[in-house]
Amino acid sequence: MAAISTSAPGKLFLLGEYAVLDGAPALLAAVDRRARVTIGDSESGSWQVSAPNLGIVNLALGGDGGLPAGLDAAGRSKLRVFDAVREAVLARAPRPARPLAITMDSGALSRGGHKLGLGSSAAVAVALTAALATALDLDLDREALFRLAEQAHRRAQGGVGSGGDVAASVYGGLIRYSRGAVPVPLRWPEELSVLAVVTGEGALTTRLVGRVADYAAEDPARYRADIARLAGLAERAEASLGDPDAFLRLAGDYFSALTVLDTHARAGIVSERHHELHAVARREGGVFKTSGAGGGDVGLAFSHSGEPAERLAAALAGAGAAVVPLGFFTAGVHGGSRS
Structure with missing residues (x-):
């Protein structure tokens, strides 16, 4: 399989944070710090994942890419978004998955090793969903990609969050977002x-x-x-x-x-x-x-x-x-x- 590469932007809430959790609309902007994912066939014959900015390099995974039984709690926490997206995409894939080598990098959404609050986990969820869907011949339009990535990201976050960060990573630009509704693209005034x-x-x-x-x-x-x-x-x-x-x-x-x-x-x-x-x-x-x-x-x-x-x-x-x-x-x- 030829290599597959995807990227998704981070986000910033301009207005509407916290109120969006109770159904109010929010304004969100996509920003030019991007999470990147690359997928190719695994040369080792088993699934592998790397996340260099998280200190994970060529971690051997279980069948269908499941996290290995011996992985410690810290490692599982770092890979909770990966695991949730993997499960969500494989559950809908039209064919079984052959072993894949996956690299994820969200380092651009940090500064000096500290996260900036740009929605790095949501950007990773979106880029990974898009890449895995392509690798497994799962055809997703933009709305279906958003729904699948948002479902996986919410699960990884323990049900917390509005989904606005995922929407901004999928749709880009400036959007009005309300939970349960399709995001609406807007124009930012030059003034x-x-x-x-x-x-x-x-x-x-x-x-x-x-x-x-x-x-x-x-x-x-x-x-x-x-x-x-x-x-x-x-x-x-x-x-x-x-x-x-x-x-x-x-x-x-x-x-x-x-x-x-x-x-x-x-x-x-x-x-x-x-x-x-x-x-x-x-x-x-x-x-x-x-x-x-x-x-x-x-x-x-x-x-x-x-x-x-x-x-x-x-x-x-x-x-x-x-x-x-x-x-x-x-x-x-x-x-x-x-x-």
Whole structure:
């Protein structure tokens, strides 16, 4: 079999995080840091997997690519997305799979060994689903690819998450995403600039979302009020793209509403560093907010394009913040053809 190569982009939530878990729409952007997967025939006669950025090289697998019985808990955790995707694709494949050698690399979605919160596991799930489907002659259109990858990724994450990261990796660009609905492509206004800003050393999404879920169980009435506030703002996001000033106000209001949720949930979504960067951005006429789960992941700084964006970038650098060189609204999953 000729080698098969695929790639899928990372993502950033622009607006709608946490509210999307309760059915509100979210705006997500695909970014130009990509997870890459290569599949070929195994020369050893048994399934093998490599993930160099995770320290896994030519790991021999069991029949049909199952994880070996002697693999320790740390190794199983690193390969939980691989295993979930493998099972999902093989269950639908039209023919048995011959032994394959699979290489996955999501190192581009990290910085200095720390994840940036760009949805690396979702990008791997999408790229791997596309590559395995091609290798096993499973014909998937874009929506079917999304559904299969999202199902596998959700299983690997223990049922946590909205699926928005998987959708952004499949569809690319700028999308409006609601759970259970087909993503809608949107256009980002040229008058607005967005910067990605490092705010810490990465956060575990499942832990932060789990703390918010605990809050929902402990104080359901107050939780519903907090989420209703976020959802009301999220519903206005798409329309606000036509008015840059309205979008900037909305982004600031969303950060404030997230701060209220975090204060009540004691989850650690919004840190003191986030508040410092929010104040820096506000002095320059821009807005800083967390993105996705929050915590130590990358945050976002919005402003008018041109000179205001340049001033904001300089002010953030002056405050010791690192702007990550990211391209926004990049193409979705790519490849799958044999080369």
